[in-house]
Each structure stands twice: as structure tokens, then as C-alpha cells.
Amino acid sequence: GENVEQHPSTLSVQEGDSAVIKCTYSDSASNYFPWYKQELGKRPQLIIDIRSNVGEKKDQRIAVTLNKTAKHFSLHITETQPEDSAVYFCAATNPTRTYKYIFGTGTRLKVLA
Amino acid sequence: GAVVSQHPSRVICKSGTSVKIECRSLDFQATTMFWYRQFPKKSLMLMATSNEGSKATYEQGVEKDKFLINHASLTLSTLTVTSAHPEDSSFYICSASPGTGDYGYTFGSGTRLTVV
Numbered sequence: 692g693e694n695v696e697q698h699p700s701t702l703s704v705q706e707g708d709s710a711v712i713k714c715t716y717s718d719s720a721s722n723y724f725p726w727y728k729q730e731l732g733k734r735p736q737l738i739i740d741i742r743s744n745v746g747e748k749k750d751q752r753i754a755v756t757l758n759k760t761a762k763h764f765s766l767h768i769t770e771t772q773p774e775d776s777a778v779y780f781c782a783a784t785n786p787t788r789t790y791k792y793i794f795g796t797g798t799r800l801k802v803l804a
Numbered sequence: 805g806a807v808v809s810q811h812p813s814r815v816i817c818k819s820g821t822s823v824k825i826e827c828r829s830l831d832f833q834a835t836t837m838f839w840y841r842q843f844p845k846k847s848l849m850l851m852a853t854s855n856e857g858s859k860a861t862y863e864q865g866v867e868k869d870k871f872l873i874n875h876a877s878l879t880l881s882t883l884t885v886t887s888a889h890p891e892d893s894s895f896y897i898c899s900a901s902p903g904t905g906d907y908g909y910t911f912g913s914g915t916r917l918t919v920v
Contacts, residue, residue, distance in 0.1 A: 725908055734897060734911040735848070780847060790836050790901055792909065796847045 693718040695783050697795025704771050705803050712798045714781035715763040721783040724764045725792070726755060729778045738779075739766070771802045806832050808900050810912025817888055817919055825883045825915045827898030833878035834900035838909070839871075842895040854881040854898075888919040 694717040704710045714724075722743035727735035741748045741755045741764065748755050752771075757764040768775055778799050782792040807830040817823050827837055837854040852873050853861040860873035870892075872884040881900075885892055897914040 727911075732914075732916075734913050736911075737908045740908055778845075790909075791838065791850065791853060794848045794850075799845070 693721055693783055693793040695781060695793045695795045697781055697798060699798060700796065701799045701801070703801045703803060706771060706773060708771055710766075710768045710771050710775070710800055710802075712766045712779055712781070712800070713763060714765070714783075714795050715761075716783040716793075717762065718783070718785070719759075719762065720785050720788070723784050723786050724755070724757060725782050726753075726766050727780045727782070729780065729797075731777075735780060768800075771800075773802050773804050776800055776802045806900070806902050806910040808898065808910045808912045810898055810915055812915055813913055814916045815918070817917070819889055819919055820887055822884055822886045823888055823917060825885075825896055825898075825917075827881045827883070827900070827912050829879045829900045829902075829910075832900075832902040834881075834902070835878060837875060837881040837898055837900040839873060839881075839883050840897045840899065842897060842914075844895075848897070851883075856881075885917065888917070890919045893917055893919045 697714045725740035728738045729735040739753050739755050741757050752769045754767040778797045780797050781795040784792050809828045811826045835856045839851045840848040842848050850863050851866045854873045854875040856875045862868045875881040895916050898912040899909040901909050
């Protein structure tokens with residue numbers, strides 16, 4: 692089955708700097724990779740996703756890159772702001788087989804003002 | 805966008821009692837919903853896949869007799885924690901997807917269960 696590893700587990704950056712979170716997956720059949728942001732005590736919110744037919748996707752300050760050969764994908768946040776502080780989870784799945792997500796272990800991002 | 809409602813948001817119960825948590829898709833039909841458990845500062849652990857009109861599919865290590873799941877309609881799934889014990893205290897959260905073509909899940913707001 693699928694296994695998703697996520698690094699780092701914690702990340703502190705200065706406001707305005709960039710943050711990068713990396714995930715690797717094991718199942719080459721996975722073709723959908725969402726990223727969720729979870730603030731303390733709240734529900735995870737989808738912030739960006741990527742499908743395996745593209746290598747990069749960008750939405751304002753957030754971007755995701757995918758390397759299918761190496762089976763890893765990364766979340767990039769530029770010009771970080773204090774409100775970006777949260778826990779970020781990556782996930783991998785193949786929606787044509789199952790809607791079940793396999794989540795990474797999460798990264799606690801702290802943006803220092 | 806897709807909205808998932810979860811109720812209650814917090815519940816405190818005594819050991820040995822049962823607690824029911826509801827997950828509703830408000831503006832779409834969900835043939836499949838998922839139940840997760842999340843420990844403090846930990847990731848989302850999938851407990852089971854709830855299938856409308858059929859039995860839930862449980863993940864390895866999850867006791868099906870303890871965590872009863874019912875998905876009686878296309879908009880409602882319930883998780884009942886039976887004979888709750890303090891070790892069942894956790895954050896339980898459901899998710900659902902509108903289905904074909906929209907792969908992103910929407911999560912419910914979660915239920916913090918405390919068993920005393």
C-alpha cells in the first residue's frame with residue numbers, strides 16, 4: 692500500500708522568507724496530491740493540489756512541484772506571513788481506484804514576525 | 805463549495821457510555837465518507853471508510869465493534885464510540901468528497917471527545 696513521508700516535522704521561518712515542505716510517496720500509481728492546512732483546533736483546509744500530469748502548480752504565494760520519477764512533491768510558500776503559521780499535511784491517492792487518502796505526518800510551520 | 809457539517813463539536817462523556825457523532829454533507833451527495841482520528845500534534849489517522857448503503861471498511865487495528873459506522877443516506881454518516889474509555893479521548897473528524905471529477909475532500913469541523 693501507499694506510504695507517505697513528510698519532512699520536516701517542524702519549520703520556523705522569518706516573516707517574508709520562503710518555506711518548503713517535502714513529501715515522498717511509495718506507490719507509483721498515486722496520481723493526485725493535495726496539501727491541507729490545519730490551524731489549531733480547526734478542520735484541515737485544502738490549499739492546493741496537483742495531479743500527476745503536471746509538474747508544477749502555483750496559486751499566488753503557494754506552489755506545489757511534483758517529480759513523478761523520484762516520487763516526491765513539495766509545497767513552497769513564498770513571502771510568508773504570520774497567518775501562514777499552521778500544520779500542513781500532504782497526501783497521496785489514486786482517485787480512480789479509491790478516494791482514500793494517505794496523509795503525511797504533518798509539518799508545523801511557525802512564521803516569526 | 806462543498807460543505808461538511810459535523811456535530812457535536814465537543815462532547816464529554818462518562819466511561820462506559822456511548823457517543824454518537826454525525827457527519828453531514830450539506831450541499832452535495834457523498835456515497836463515501838471517511839472517519840479520521842487525530843491525536844494532539846499528530847497526523848490524521850484513517851479509521852474507516854463509510855459507504856452509503858453498505859458496511860464500512862475499517863483500517864487495520866480499528867475495532868469495528870467499538871467504532872460503529874452507519875451511512876444510511878447519501879448525506880449522513882454517523883460514528884458511534886461504544887463503551888467509551890479514557891483512551892478513546894481524541895479529536896474525531898470526518899471528510900467527504902462530491903465524487904467524480906472533484907478529488908478534493910472537505911473536512912467536517914471535528915469532534916473533540918473527552919471520556920472521564
